[in-house]
Amino acid sequence: MVTSVVLFTRDLRLHDHPPLRAALGRSAAVVPLFVRDRAVDAAGFAAPNRLALLADCLRDLDAGLRDRGGRLVVRSGDLVAQVCAVAGEADADEVHMAADVSAYAHRREEHLRSALGARGCRLHVHDAVTTVLAPGAVTPAASDHFAVFTPFFRRWSERSVREPLAAPRSVRVPDGVTSGPLPSRDGLTGLSPGLPAGGERAARKRLTAWLRTGIAGYADHHDDLAADATSRLSPDLHLGALSPVELVHRARRAEGPGPQAFVRQLAWRDFHHQVLAARPHASAADYRTRHDRWRTGADAEEDVAAWKEGRTGYPVVDAAMRQLRHEGWMHNRGRLLVASFLTKTLYVDWRVGARHFLELLADGDVANNQLNWQWAAGTGTDTRPHRVLNPTAQARRFDPDGTYVRRWVPELAGLEGRAVHEPWRLPGTRRSAYGACPDPIVDLAEGLERFRRARGHD
Numbered sequence: 001m002v003t004s005v006v007l008f009t010r011d012l013r014l015h016d017h018p019p020l021r022a023a024l025g026r027s028a029a030v031v032p033l034f035v036r037d038r039a040v041d042a043a044g045f046a047a048p049n050r051l052a053l054l055a056d057c058l059r060d061l062d063a064g065l066r067d068r069g070g071r072l073v074v075r076s077g078d079l080v081a082q083v084c085a086v087a088g089e090a091d092a093d094e095v096h097m098a099a100d101v102s103a104y105a106h107r108r109e110e111h112l113r114s115a116l117g118a119r120g121c122r123l124h125v126h127d128a129v130t131t132v133l134a135p136g137a138v139t140p141a142a143s144d145h146f147a148v149f150t151p152f153f154r155r156w157s158e159r160s161v162r163e164p165l166a167a168p169r170s171v172r173v174p175d176g177v178t179s180g181p182l183p184s185r186d187g188l189t190g191l192s193p194g195l196p197a198g199g200e201r202a203a204r205k206r207l208t209a210w211l212r213t214g215i216a217g218y219a220d221h222h223d224d225l226a227a228d229a230t231s232r233l234s235p236d237l238h239l240g241a242l243s244p245v246e247l248v249h250r251a252r253r254a255e256g257p258g259p260q261a262f263v264r265q266l267a268w269r270d271f272h273h274q275v276l277a278a279r280p281h282a283s284a285a286d287y288r289t290r291h292d293r294w295r296t297g298a299d300a301e302e303d304v305a306a307w308k309e310g311r312t313g314y315p316v317v318d319a320a321m322r323q324l325r326h327e328g329w330m331h332n333r334g335r336l337l338v339a340s341f342l343t344k345t346l347y348v349d350w351r352v353g354a355r356h357f358l359e360l361l362a363d364g365d366v367a368n369n370q371l372n373w374q375w376a377a378g379t380g381t382d383t384r385p386h387r388v389l390n391p392t393a394q395a396r397r398f399d400p401d402g403t404y405v406r407r408w409v410p411e412l413a414g415l416e417g418r419a420v421h422e423p424w425r426l427p428g429t430r431r432s433a434y435g436a437c438p439d440p441i442v443d444l445a446e447g448l449e450r451f452r453r454a455r456g457h458d
Contacts, residue, residue, distance in 0.1 A: 001028035002093035002357050003174060005086055008034045008072075009105075009131050011098045011240035012057040013200045014167040015066045018126045019096035021165050029174040032065055034058055035083065036076040036183070039104065044355075049328035049362045050239075052185035053198030057239050059182050060199030070171030073179040080111050087121050089177045094122040098129035098240075101273045102366050103280035131163055131270045132244045136275035145278035146271065147381055164246040192328035195362060196235070201238035211250060218316045219257040222265075223333045225316070226403035230263065230332060234363035237269070244269065269368060275381065276367040283370045284351070286379040290455060294349035303346045306441050307338070309357055310409075313440035315421055316395035317341050326408075328362040333398050339376035340389035345447035347454060350377035355376035378455075386455055388448055395421040411436040 004023035011017060012034075023030045040046060062072035075082040087095060095116055099109075113123045130233035138155040139145060146152035185191070196202070210231045221229035234243040244266055250260040251266075276282055287291075295303075306312050320334030326433035330338075335357075342353045354373040358364040374380025376388070399405055402420035406413045412420050412434060419426070423437050452458045 001026070003027055003029045003031075003090050004173070005031045005033050005083065005090060005092045005095045007083055007097040008061070008097060009093055009100060009240075010238065012054075012061050013203075013243065014061070014068075015200070015204070016164040016243035016246045017167075018123070018129055018165060019098055020168065020171075021216065022124065022126065023094075023096045024168055024171065026094075029090070029172050030070070031073055031086055031173055031177050031315070032061075032070060032171065033075065033086050034061075035079045036074070037079040039076055039079065039108075043104070045358065045364070045366075047359050047361075047364060048188050048190040049192055049195055049360060050364055051183070052191055052195060053235055053239055055183040055188075056202070057200070057241055059184070060180055060201055060241075063303055064167075064200065065171055065173075068171045069095055070170060070173045071179070073173070073177055074182055075180055079108060080115050083112060083414055084119060084121075086177060087116065087119065087364030090174050092121060093445060094124060096124045096126065099125045099127050099129060101135055101136065101277040101280075102283060106280065113237045119260050128162055128245060130244070131273050132156075132248050132266060133159055133270055135270075135274035138274075143185045145274050147275070148381065148383060149268065149271050149381065150265055152271050152274070153264065156267050156270060157388055161248050164243060164249055192326055192360065192362075194327040196232075198235065198239065198241065198362075200241045203233070203241035206231075206233060206236065207247070207250075211254060215251060215254055215262055216256060218259070219261040221259060223398050224445045225319075225331055225333055225399040226401070228331065232329065234365075234368075235329065238363040238368075250372045258401050271381075272367045272371040275371055282374065282380070283366050287371070287374050287381065288379055288385070290379055290385065292347075292349070292379070292454065294448050295347050300346070300348055303441055304348055305428065306438075307342055307346065307348075307353075311438050312341070312442075313413055313424065313438045314341070314391045314395075315402075315405040315409050315423065315437070316399060317391050319405045322408045324357070324360050328360055330361070331404075332412070333394075335372065336376060337389055337391055337394050340387075341391055343373075343377035344388045344451045345391075345442060345444065347447070347451050350374060350379060386452070386457055388451060390444060392421055392444070409437070 004027040006020050006023045064378055065071050088341050222229045248263055248266055251263050310318035312318055317338050320330055320338050324330040339353055342348050343350045350373045354370050371380055375382045378385030396418055400418055405420050423434050424439050
């Protein structure tokens, strides 16, 4: 029997963990390891909200391992150097980890394989840990990835999904491997006040509640802003506190249009991961360039500031941006609205919006965040790249009585019904009563004309 290191990255759970189960099946002892990677911090991904959830996840993972006779080893610094050091301390023969899709993840795997190989230690990388199917598991005949979701989903749905693995009953960690302290959210500044608790146990409680009371109505209500009828499991999926494989199996057992619609959203997540795996540059560059000359300068900066602070004068946009700041999360329909508004109505580079989202989102995943932003900007995989979402029309459709807006823009709480979506249209005396609500920073018709002209569709 050998000794193994299991490197946890974005798979911070014990249930359905193929690297851990493979290591336990081959090894007399296993070192569960997490490295706080300096390169991730240097790249700007160490946002306070995600650091808080990461700390929760690591503490919960350590507690779960201790319940099974083990413990989590935590190190900080250069990931390759720290993994090699731990492998040396444990006299490990192999390292197990989950596959990932970003350009950095590819480089990390390459460097780690080389460094471990020089020490006579093997690296095993496991697919379908952070996604349902491995990127590249389904491909079209003439390409290495699908660029359109519908044919991808058709093929994806035809593939069998591996069975989820039970959490291990026991984990034995060898003596002599030192660990740094577990991180804590205590002392972190800049956290969203409404940020939930992280960790596998909290995530599994959310999943149980969702399957019991939420998923059945998902098809009918997932776009309803006020109903808040989405699963809110995206942060748990991002850090791997929940397995997407397990979610697909449990949703399919539930049956009906709600579970089917939910599984479709999990397929969207896989779709974006397979795009980024094939085209890593899409995290920072246009997947399909439209040769945009995005607005810059003082006027654009003022508009961006108003957008970030939720004071554009379009109540549904401002409500969504305030929800993001307060909760570290935003309703999916709100994400589409605010992204379209920034990139098409204000004609500001999608990277500005993507960066702001990553500063606040608890579920700030590179594949999903960047490629959803590109979809909204028309530089990604959207088959209608020049569509523009009208925030007022969208508000009437998805927040018909204004409940969502009044929840997050309390200065408009006195307005009833649909009037809350267009306060600038109130007659003079009534409009003055809502002076705290700014006038729109852009006329929608003017913004649309500017965008069409820039894209050559005027």
